[in-house]
């Protein structure tokens with residue numbers, strides 16, 4: 001088929017952050033683009049993820065600050081009891097969602113993207129089946145097709161969701177009520193962020209983690225210092241190494257806790273509500289990937305570093321996948337970066353993604369962030385490539401800005417090669433960690449070394465000096481070595 005005979009140059013299925021970025025970039029680059037969306041424009045991030053959760057964190061963070069009378073007294077400020085209106089906090093999040101969703105939709109329209117409403121699926125190569133909400137089903141064609149269908153909350157077997165007393169983050173972002181006692185199953189970033197919100201707004205939290213330590217996906221040293229404040233310092237009771245094997249919705253909600261090894265029920269809890277934050281599952285089952293011979297991996301679509309879909313170990317022509325549905329670093333900015341890179345490759349510009357330089361952040365108060373390798377992965381790489389691994393720690397306690405804020409609880413851990421000085425990774429807990437990590441992410445993207453980074457001047461007094469101190473300490477070790 002010649003290019004003119006296709007309905008579009010590119011059809012993107014899914015208008016989340018990944019699909020949005022790809023469609024906009026492709027249209028601005030001169031391609032004829034359609035985007036297919038079955039729910040709200042903007043996907044998880046805008047409607048049920050980053051945007052509403054950060055709005056709730058912003059509001060509840062202010063409540064926490066104003067209610068922290070001992071902290072305020074340190075500045076000589078006497079506070080009175082804080083009052084807040086739950087509904088107005090919820091409205092703030094909802095209004096922000098609507099604004100950002102509207103802006104995003106308008107910017108696609110302005111770029112000339114055709115928005116098609118309905119469920120999309122593949123009908124073989126270069127063909128998309130579109131089932132509109134009125135039941136009409138039609139086939140549209142495109143030279144290239146991109147799958148950006150994202151993910152949904154994963155709910156383990158045995159857990160009954162009613163959306164009111166037992167819910168996932170999809171409902172939690174609406175903040176419809178404030179349970180007196182809520183159990184949060186899962187201590188990943190979503191569980192931690194909601195624990196931050198709920199405790200700031202006066203709820204008691206029980207955190208349930210199946211693995212043997214809380215915050216299992218975070219650096220162990222960062223976990224140690226962060227959990228002292230974020231968990232032990234708050235109204236949170238934590239249970240690690242137990243599985244919420246059965247959750248029955250109702251009033252109260254009943255939870256069976258089973259030992260992870262024996263799977264025997266060891267305890268039961270009765271709480272007002274349960275938030276299930278046990279990870280995300282790809283939205284791929286209705287995509288008819290069989291029609292192009294693609295085998296999924298646990299529901300995720302296999303791709304190469306150009307975002308080409310892989311079938312039988314080989315990249316396919318004209319079929320691309322980006323975002324959560326590919327299972328790589330499931331974050332909004334990863335999805336967007338993948339979308340841009342896929343379009344660059346469609347345009348004939350050979351571009352590869354660099355996952356190592358993509359940062360991740362948890363927006364608790366204070367924040368947690370990381371980029372690059374974990375210490376374990378860095379150790380394995382050091383053994384494999386026979387170099388010495390450097391690890392330095394820089395403490396917020398020694399930072400003037402953090403001390404001025406009376407908020408100096410924090411640590412940055414920097415991983416680097418002692419032979420070349422190349423930065424391999426960083427893990428931060430402390431005030432504005434989510435902003436601080438960007439500097440290290442940029443350094444990793446450029447494969448920079450700590451010796452040259454240590455010569456870069458940082459503004460005084462800023463939190464960025466925590467990073468500067470880490471670079472300087474690391475540079476000493478590299479210099480000593482050479």
Ligand SMILES: Cc1cc2nc3c(=O)[nH]c(=O)nc-3n(C[C@H](O)[C@H](O)[C@H](O)COP(=O)(O)OP(=O)(O)OC[C@H]3O[C@@H](n4cnc5c(N)ncnc54)[C@H](O)[C@@H]3O)c2cc1C
Pocket residue numbers: 013014015016017018019020036037038039040041042043044045046048049050051053054118119120121148149150151169190283286287322323324325330331332333334335363
């Ligand atoms: C509570 C929460 C907080 C989060 N906070 C952050 C954060 O602070 N920072 C961050 O980077 N990430 C955050 N994330 C993760 C982020 O939201 C996701 O990584 C991101 O939304 C993935 O984008 P995506 O485009 O791959 O998929 P999605 O945003 O899930 O979009 C996929 C879209 O495809 C549509 N779709 C699916 N199947 C079809 C079909 N067959 N036909 C048509 N349309 C279809 C869906 O309706 C959806 O709109 C958060 C997630 C949650 C749940």
